[in-house]
Amino acid sequence: MKTKSLFYSIALVVGLPLASHAKLNVVTTTPDFAAVAKAVGGDRVEVTALAKPTEDPHFVDAKPSLILKLNKADVLIEGGAELEIGWLPALLQGVRNPRIAIGAPGRVRASEAVELVEVPATLDRSQGDMHAMGNPHFMTDPVNAVLVAKRIADAFCKLDSASAEVYRSNLMKFESAVDSKLAEWEKLLAPFKGQHVVAYHNSWPYFARRFGLQIDLFLEPKPGLPPTPAHLADVMARMKETGARVIIVQPYLNRHTAESVARNTGAVVVDVAGFPGGVKGTEEDYVKYMDHLVTSLANALGQSVGKKP
Amino acid sequence: MKTVQSVGLVGSLRLAGSLLFACALVPAPALRAQEADQATQIQQLQQQLRTLRETFEETLRQQREQIEALQKKIDALQSKTPDSATSSPPVTTPPPATAASPPAESGPPKVARETQETKPAWSPTSPIALLGGQRSYLNISFDALFAAGSSTADDIPHLQLGGHDPVQRGFTAQNLETVFEGYVDPYFRGQASLVGHIAPDGDFHFEAEEAYLETIALPANLQVKAGQFLTEFGRINPTHPHTWSFVDVPLVAGRFLGAEGLRNPGARVSWIVPTPFYSELFFTVQNSQGDTAYSFRGSGHSHDDHEGNLIFGRERIERETEHLGDMLFAPRYAVSFDLTENQTVLLGASAAFGPNNSGPDTDTQIFGMDFLWKWKSPRHHGGFPFVAWQTEVMARRFEAGAFTLDENGDGLPEVDLPRETLWDYGLYSQLTWGFKRGWVAGLRGDWVSGERGAFYPDPDRDTRWRISPNLTWFPTEFSKLRLQYNYDDRENIGVDHSVWLQFEFMLGAHAAHKF
Numbered sequence: 001m002k003t004k005s006l007f008y009s010i011a012l013v014v015g016l017p018l019a020s021h022a023k024l025n026v027v028t029t030t031p032d033f034a035a036v037a038k039a040v041g042g043d044r045v046e047v048t049a050l051a052k053p054t055e056d057p058h059f060v061d062a063k064p065s066l067i068l069k070l071n072k073a074d075v076l077i078e079g080g081a082e083l084e085i086g087w088l089p090a091l092l093q094g095v096r097n098p099r100i101a102i103g104a105p106g107r108v109r110a111s112e113a114v115e116l117v118e119v120p121a122t123l124d125r126s127q128g129d130m131h132a133m134g135n136p137h138f139m140t141d142p143v144n145a146v147l148v149a150k151r152i153a154d155a156f157c158k159l160d161s162a163s164a165e166v167y168r169s170n171l172m173k174f175e176s177a178v179d180s181k182l183a184e185w186e187k188l189l190a191p192f193k194g195q196h197v198v199a200y201h202n203s204w205p206y207f208a209r210r211f212g213l214q215i216d217l218f219l220e221p222k223p224g225l226p227p228t229p230a231h232l233a234d235v236m237a238r239m240k241e242t243g244a245r246v247i248i249v250q251p252y253l254n255r256h257t258a259e260s261v262a263r264n265t266g267a268v269v270v271d272v273a274g275f276p277g278g279v280k281g282t283e284e285d286y287v288k289y290m291d292h293l294v295t296s297l298a299n300a301l302g303q304s305v306g307k308k309p
Numbered sequence: 310m311k312t313v314q315s316v317g318l319v320g321s322l323r324l325a326g327s328l329l330f331a332c333a334l335v336p337a338p339a340l341r342a343q344e345a346d347q348a349t350q351i352q353q354l355q356q357q358l359r360t361l362r363e364t365f366e367e368t369l370r371q372q373r374e375q376i377e378a379l380q381k382k383i384d385a386l387q388s389k390t391p392d393s394a395t396s397s398p399p400v401t402t403p404p405p406a407t408a409a410s411p412p413a414e415s416g417p418p419k420v421a422r423e424t425q426e427t428k429p430a431w432s433p434t435s436p437i438a439l440l441g442g443q444r445s446y447l448n449i450s451f452d453a454l455f456a457a458g459s460s461t462a463d464d465i466p467h468l469q470l471g472g473h474d475p476v477q478r479g480f481t482a483q484n485l486e487t488v489f490e491g492y493v494d495p496y497f498r499g500q501a502s503l504v505g506h507i508a509p510d511g512d513f514h515f516e517a518e519e520a521y522l523e524t525i526a527l528p529a530n531l532q533v534k535a536g537q538f539l540t541e542f543g544r545i546n547p548t549h550p551h552t553w554s555f556v557d558v559p560l561v562a563g564r565f566l567g568a569e570g571l572r573n574p575g576a577r578v579s580w581i582v583p584t585p586f587y588s589e590l591f592f593t594v595q596n597s598q599g600d601t602a603y604s605f606r607g608s609g610h611s612h613d614d615h616e617g618n619l620i621f622g623r624e625r626i627e628r629e630t631e632h633l634g635d636m637l638f639a640p641r642y643a644v645s646f647d648l649t650e651n652q653t654v655l656l657g658a659s660a661a662f663g664p665n666n667s668g669p670d671t672d673t674q675i676f677g678m679d680f681l682w683k684w685k686s687p688r689h690h691g692g693f694p695f696v697a698w699q700t701e702v703m704a705r706r707f708e709a710g711a712f713t714l715d716e717n718g719d720g721l722p723e724v725d726l727p728r729e730t731l732w733d734y735g736l737y738s739q740l741t742w743g744f745k746r747g748w749v750a751g752l753r754g755d756w757v758s759g760e761r762g763a764f765y766p767d768p769d770r771d772t773r774w775r776i777s778p779n780l781t782w783f784p785t786e787f788s789k790l791r792l793q794y795n796y797d798d799r800e801n802i803g804v805d806h807s808v809w810l811q812f813e814f815m816l817g818a819h820a821a822h823k824f
Binding site: 224 | 498525646683691692746786787824
């Protein structure tokens with residue numbers, strides 16, 4: 001009797017559903033969180049990503065069908081660093097789901113688990129579309145992915161204690177998979193330390209920092225603005241200066257711009273995705289996604305070395 | 310059987326309890342203890358850092374406010390002593406007291422440095438920077454919508470039916486809108502739109518277009534909205550002019566729902582229906598009087614001009630709210646399907662019922678159907694390319710009261726209108742094509758007509774149609790430039806051509822876009 005009341009009081013304090021054997025219904029804003037949630041949750045969770053891996057995550061349509069998905073969710077995993085600011089608030093206004101309200105155990109803000117870089121000192125949109133809380137593309141650093149996975153596992157354990165062991169061991173597996181791969185990835189990119197790489201948008205500071213690259217030349221003149229001829233000329237000049245010979249392009253970006261810059265500079269255009277599934281074969285698997293990202297970049301960098309003009 | 314089951318239940322509860330313990334108190338097996346330790350340490354440090362940062366920013370904010378207040382005082386005093394005004398040295402902003410002890414990270418010290426070196430007492434962007442995002446109780450944004458252009462029509466205010474449409478040759482300040490938005494407490498979200506526009510005579514009209522709260526924690530998929538708000542009727546009515554794809558309001562909405570749109574103080578309940586697809590029921594009760602209830606107990610003429618307080622030839626009478634039936638009731642049902650990954654359809658049926666003041670016992674019913682189909686590329690960049698097709702069809706049944714006017718008292722009334730039921734119909738259909746990042750081409754067709762009544766001709770009911778092609782350029786999502794041509798054909802008046810160039814800018818908190 002005593003143990004029973006003790007148990008109830010604990011359950012009350014933590015506020016848990018006593019026995020939930022149904023799968024946790026997990027909704028994530030972007031497919032990278034979905035991949036990590038899938039790795040942690042395994043077959044105990046049902047995971048849906050609201051954004052498609054190929055689309056621009058800043059501009060997802062707030063379709064009514066997404067309201068329904070959020071309405072039924074047990075868990076919402078969002079970046080929380082303004083990447084979704086143009087569409088998630090509009091969806092949440094009508095969602096009426098207390099399980100994923102701010103502060104509820106089912107609301108996971110991934111950015112809280114990591115340290116954001118490039119927090120702007122002043123907010124001034126003459127500098128382009130800014131992210132006031134820092135650069136929100138933090139999942140391209142595998143170490144951040146593990147930190148986020150831990151946060152997700154904590155949430156899953158809280159909401160579905162019966163499967164806690166499973167979540168913990170899945171987390172272990174994910175962590176060790178990433179850890180062992182990380183050594184491999186670092187080795188692959190080690191020869192190119194300090195090299196400059198060109199991207200369209202500043203989505204890669206976390207990735208660059210992790211692997212010692214400098215992805216600091218951007219085809220767009222300011223965040224959110226389309227490339228101008230003058231700016232592209234400047235980029236090409238700086239590519240020659242810095243010896244940058246690789247341009248990475250995401251699925252939703254105009255490849256023609258990158259190709260014409262590449263033609264003029266003898267650079268290589270590499271298709272990479274910002275999210276698992278953005279490139280075929282990387283669906284719902286974070287490690288596969290990173291693997292593709294690192295190897296295609298390493299290949300391109302290797303190629304470009306032999307191609308010195 | 311029962312005991313076995315309950316024993317089993319207790320057992321599983323215990324198991325769950327112990328697992329819960331394992332989860333909450335002993336987070337990892339011994340092997341990973343060190344690692345977990347480290348992780349918690351890191352987390353604690355991060356937490357500390359965050360708290361420090363928050364305190365730091367809070368202090369910074371307070372100091373800035375003090376500085377600004379002092380600056381204002383100085384300015385005020387200086388303006389009283391004209392001599393010193395010219396020779397006053399620039400007031401150097403003292404460094405914030407906490408600047409010496411911020412955490413040794415890259416973000417905050419930079420803020421401090423910026424403040425020290427360059428921060429003026431006030432700059433147009435600074436209040437917005439402080440009042441937005443997740444660091445503030447209140448999101449503020451400001452949106453300004455202007456138009457410039459011309460028309461061949463002699464009566465442009467009659468040609469353009471919307472209260473925020475361009476209404477004169479030259480420039481029109483269409484819509485200057487300030488939006489306040491935020492969570493009130495754990496139960497409500499609040500939003501207010503304060504809107505101004507400058508009338509052709511130069512007068513500035515200011516109105517609380519919307520101010521409402523919305524529940525966020527009701528059970529059973531219910532939500533209540535209460536306050537002053539735009540009636541949930543169709544697609545155009547509940548939205549604000551700056552979200553529209555065209556310079557002006559569709560004719561059918563302007564005619565049936567009024568220049569300012571149908572909106573009033575009231576309450577709305579909505580329920581997400583438990584269907585496998587999205588479907589939602591709305592029910593709105595609002596006041597039915599005032600100049601924002603044009604087809605009901607409204608006031609004034611549709612164009613807000615000097616023709617007096619007339620509707621369809623009748624004088625609007627004084628009609629009080631006496632019972633529940635004198636309120637405005639507006640039900641709506643909306644469903645949406647994703648036809649494919651990239652195509653979405655949204656269908657809605659709306660109605661609005663209420664009394665009108667053309668007679669002591671006359672009522673109005675408005676019915677509407679709306680349809681939206683949208684395709685968006687699975688590889689869109691900045692939301693482009695896309696194609697959207699939106700159509701609204703409406704019908705209005707208006708019981709018009711009898712009206713006689715015998716001005717010269719000769720027993721032969723100049724105006725003698727019988728009691729009759731007036732049916733009006735209308736629709737608009739618009740196609741928008743975002744063909745390239747930042748560029749949208751649009752084409753809209755409008756048609757409105759009414760069954761001929763005793764009062765004829767009536768420009769408010771006569772047949773009219775309009776074709777409007779336009780081209781919009783969005784330099785960013787915070788600004789736009791739009792060129793539109795209108796070909797108008799009005800029964801009993803004739804054909805008119807208009808060209809409008811519209812421009813918009815937006816400041817402050819990033820708006821989220823509804824579908």
